[in-house]
Structure formats: C-alpha cells, structure tokens
Amino acid sequence: MPKNAPPVPVLNRKDHFPVPWDTYLVDRRTTRKPWAFFEHTHKGFCEFLYPVSGLITNTINGIAVNQKPGDLILIREQDTHHLKGSNFTYFNINFDLADLLEFCSSLKIDPYSNVRLRSILVGTNVCHYKVTDEQHINLTHSLNALFEHQQTPLGNMMFQKFLLSIMVDFIIAPTKQSVASNNAPLWLNDLLNHIADNIDLNLVVNDLPEICDRTHEHISRVFKKHLSCTPSQYLNNLRLEKAARLLVHSNQPILDIAYTVGFNNLNYFYKLFSDKYLLTPMKYRKKNTHIT
Known part of the structure; x- marks a missing residue:
C-alpha cells in the first residue's frame, strides 16, 4: 500500500449487516450487469465465497483469483479483498471464526497441529479450495438450504453440518485434487x-x-x-x-x-x-x- 494511501475500510459485524445474526448469515447474489464491491477487510467475522454460476474476480491480499463454480474461498478477518464480475450467482456465508475453533474443540481437533487449519489462523496465503463436480452438487444444495433456513434452529444445525463437511472435504483430510496448495513435507x-x-x-x-x-x-x-x-x-x-x-x-x-x-x-x-x-x-x- 502506498505510504499516503487512505486506510482500507473495515466492515464491522456490529453495524455492517442489515439484520443481527448469531451463528451464520448467508447472502445469495445474482446479477446480469457489471458489479463490483470495494476493497475492504472484516472485523468480527469471516466468510466463505462460492459462485454457483458465472465468474467473479476476487482480489485477495493483492492476488487476483478468477472464481468460478469449483472454487471455494475463505476470507479471514486479516484478509483484504475486493470483488467484481457480471452474469453470476454466488453465495456469501458469513460466520465467526470462534465457532469454527469451538467446533474443532468439540471434535478433539487441535487446529495448531494441522497444517491447513494452522495456515488459516496464522497465515496470509489465499485459502482457496478446489471443489469436484460431485462436491459442487452437494455444496450448492447445502448453500441453498442454509439460505432458506437461516436465523432458525434448523438452519443453525445445518450450519454445523456444513462446517463439518467443509472441514472433512477440504481442510482436515482433503484429497490431493481438492486443495489448491501443495502438501507440506x-x-x-x-x-x-x-x-x-x-x-x-x-x-x-x-x-x-x-x-x-x-x-x-x-x-x-x-x-x-x-x-x-x-x-x-x-x-x-x-x-x-x-x-x-x-x-x-x-x-x-x-x-x-x-x-x-x-x-x-x-x-x-x-x-x-x-x-x-x-x-x-x-x-x-x-x-x-x-x-x-
């Protein structure tokens, strides 16, 4: 960032969202026209971004990623990003990273003993996960259900199931083809x-x-x-x-x-x-x- 550049805007969980939320909040956005969202960072929440159709350019920490179906990205609080695209539908799943850590604790998983979880917590690399065609079908179904049932007890239970599937399929024990980064030695x-x-x-x-x-x-x-x-x-x-x-x-x-x-x-x-x-x-x- 240039020395005299203005500070990057911070989206604060307390005042950014139109409705309060506890466990998660899902936004489903569809547009046929050119669309963009300004560069920003987060406070009090993280987000998964997943396009189910079309293409979005998601620039994260200065790295441009052309997201399309099959590209799941996690944006952490410490990340800075901005988006642009047209003719797409994407889901934005907002959640508190503390819930993910609590979920790990309930499963007796130490996040600092797993390279991929640890890189989420302390790294600056782009958290980019590849989704297979079969996984895409299941993920799209889960996201639509989360969107329809958010702010309900059923939705909260479905979100726990969603977190479990994300961790199993992409973070804890992914196949070699399902993660964008190389395996650690x-x-x-x-x-x-x-x-x-x-x-x-x-x-x-x-x-x-x-x-x-x-x-x-x-x-x-x-x-x-x-x-x-x-x-x-x-x-x-x-x-x-x-x-x-x-x-x-x-x-x-x-x-x-x-x-x-x-x-x-x-x-x-x-x-x-x-x-x-x-x-x-x-x-x-x-x-x-x-x-x-």
Missing part, C-alpha cells in the same frame, strides 16, 4: 509437532536446524511456502496465543506472563500482542476475563 509436520510440544522450553529460531536437520535458509523457504510466515513469526504467534490464554485463565502479572512465554523484551511483547489482538494485554485481560 513430512519433516515440516514433525518439526511443528516438536515446536508445539516444546514451546514452553523457550525455543528460538536458531534451535530449528538442529531439530530437523535442515539449513536456516531451507526452513525459512518452506515456512514461507506452506505457512505464509517466517519461523520467527510462527514461534512468536504460538507464544502470543499462550500469553492470551494465561491472561484470561490466570492471575499472573503481565510481566511474568511475557517472560513465561519467552519474551525477554516487554516493549516488544506489548507491540506484537497489540498488533495481533488490537488490544493491549491489560485491556485484553479485562475484556475476556469473563470467559473463564
């Missing part, structure tokens, strides 16, 4: 599992080559390719996630929490935490203490 999965098991030991980036027998340069390239972040960013994100949990579920002083999770520089901890959560550690604790 086995050693990366082993390394990530080791990091998750030993993050409390204050691992640093310089420890990684010895753990996985790869060079710094090779590790950095593979992290960037599959996780869309550097090893340092990945480690810091895990530390920040742990700090957030400790802020909510413990009475430890913030200084102690920063040192506990591996930050020796308190100012650096405050900066990274505020950048990630848009709140200082103190304000985050006050806002979320009731979720114990």
